[in-house]
């Protein structure tokens with residue numbers, strides 16, 4: 001079988017109708033195409049609960065990291081300082097970006113199985129008043145933990161700092177009231193909870209902040225401000241846009257609406273996630289993140305103790321039977337991950353748990 005469903009949090013399993021949109025080679029300068037870009041940007045504002053007067057959307061070619069790097073390298077000026085809040089590989093990646101771009105930063109490094117504390121963030125901001133921006137990940141896909149952006153937003157806003165959120169694996173799958181939280185930049189990409197295919201990221205930006213960042217970009221192609229200025233005229237992208245991806249994304253947005261928008265999709269993901277954890281628990285598999293902080297997107301499981309477990313063998317066993325899972329990404333113990341977003345439903349979860357059961361019976365001690 002050369003066809004399987006992805007239990008990975010992006011790229012993920014998309015619908016046939018999303019894939020079908022890519023059968024058309026669209027030209028980029030034509031009005032029909034530019035309108036699609038404008039339509040997509042409007043839809044994203046709506047999903048974020050923000051309005052056009054205060055916020056805007058920039059689409060950026062490349063994967064999610066390109067979006068994060070675009071923001072960090074374009075908005076944090078030479079005299080600014082960034083507080084990076086990290087409890088996983090994607091937080092660490094922000095540090096790498098800061099290093100490459102010679103951005104002044106302070107790293108608050110939390111354990112991978114703990115959520116960052118808004119109290120600690122408050123203390124850091126009080127101690128180091130030169131900090132101007134704070135960045136953090138919402139759903140840390142490394143572990144599956146869901147960070148508390150609400151209480152962090154409160155502290156960051158109280159202190160008058162710019163708040164940057166990597167909501168890559170949560171936007172569209174968890175309702176985020178961007179306006180209410182006062183988030184200045186929120187970043188996600190086409191191939192996660194909106195259920196499109198990989199090819200671009202999108203950034204919802206507070207306009208007055210974006211305006212201020214005009215002179216700060218360290219990169220030509222990732223220049224957020226210039227990308228916005230061009231795109232905002234009539235929907236034309238600054239450089240060649242991923243046309244097929246854009247068409248697929250528009251269809252994915254329609255399908256999100258048809259499903260009942262974010263509340264319904266969030267419910268499906270939550271149900272998938274809870275069912276998965278409950279059924280895996282019956283097989284003796286434990287989660288790395290405790291239930292209080294476990295997010296609804298992806299789950300990290302410890303290797304089972306009651307069987308001779310090889311990830312590679314389990315992976316192949318499942319893949320041959322229609323599902324691709326994910327290796328672990330936490331460093332200190334043996335784990336693997338199962339994502340439950342995309343075109344994944346209860347029957348898929350039940351099937352995959354059953355395959356796991358079979359595999360463990362074959363390899364039982």
Ligand SMILES: *Cc1c(COP(=O)(O)O)cnc(C)c1O
Nearest residue numbers: 063064065090137139141168169
């Ligand atoms: C997927 C993801 C990214 C971006 O990764 P890419 O491989 O560049 O798409 C960034 N942050 C988080 C939390 C993610 O889940």
